[in-house]
Amino acid sequence: MKLADTAPEPSAATEQFTVRLSSTRRGARLARHLTAERLAAWGIPYGSEASHAAAAVTAELAANAITHGRLPGRDFRLSLARLPDGVRIEVTDTRPERLPKTAARPTGPEALEAETGQGLLLVAAYADKWGCKTRDAHTKTVWAEITHSS
Numbered sequence: 288m289k290l291a292d293t294a295p296e297p298s299a300a301t302e303q304f305t306v307r308l309s310s311t312r313r314g315a316r317l318a319r320h321l322t323a324e325r326l327a328a329w330g331i332p333y334g335s336e337a338s339h340a341a342a343a344v345t346a347e348l349a350a351n352a353i354t355h356g357r358l359p360g361r362d363f364r365l366s367l368a369r370l371p372d373g374v375r376i377e378v379t380d381t382r383p384e385r386l387p388k389t390a391a392r393p394t395g396p397e398a399l400e401a402e403t404g405q406g407l408l409l410v411a412a413y414a415d416k417w418g419c420k421t422r423d424a425h426t427k428t429v430w431a432e433i434t435h436s437s
Contacts, residue, residue, distance in 0.1 A: 302329060302369040307362040308349070310380070315349035318365045322376065329369045337435030340413040341374050344431045347406040348378035351429065355385050373415070373434035383427040386419055 304325045308314035322345040327333045331341075345365065352363040366377040387407055410417055414431035421427045 301371065303367065305364060305366040307364050310353045310361060310363050312353065314363065315346065315353050318349040318363075318378070319343075319346040321365065322367060325367055326374060329374075331374070331435060335435075337373070337433060340433050341376060344410050344413050344417075344433065345376050345378070347409050348376065348429050348431065351387065351406060352378050352380040355380075355382065370432065370434075373432060375430060375432045377428050377430040379426050379428040381426055383421040383424065386421075386427065387429055 304321075306321060308318055319342050323333055323338055323342045326338050326341055331337050349363065349365065361381040363381075364377075364379040366379070368375040368377075410431055413433060415434050417429070417431035419427060419429045
């Protein structure tokens, strides 16, 4: 979908989950697993389309946080909010000056040969809306919302 210019807060989050994870590959992997487990606890079945989409988006946002948003000795934060019709995923890192580029990337053979830069295409494909916000001089949060049918 489209990168949102503003970062609306989840309007009616019914439940929330937040955890700090190490800015390592292990931390990013754990973020994906925790997302699938938390969604299952909220009644979104493991392996469902919504669970798969949320796990994939979390994995990409966490990978970006540890690759592009990492400072030595600083963690990243994963926050999940259960919405009436889906889930909001937020990944906060410590590099507010490194904002994500829009998901508009080349789609031809050049895109297939690129080694990086494909992840936000995945986020844009799975998320109904996504964006980035900076709340202070020390952090940025990339967020995505995914809706599901009941």
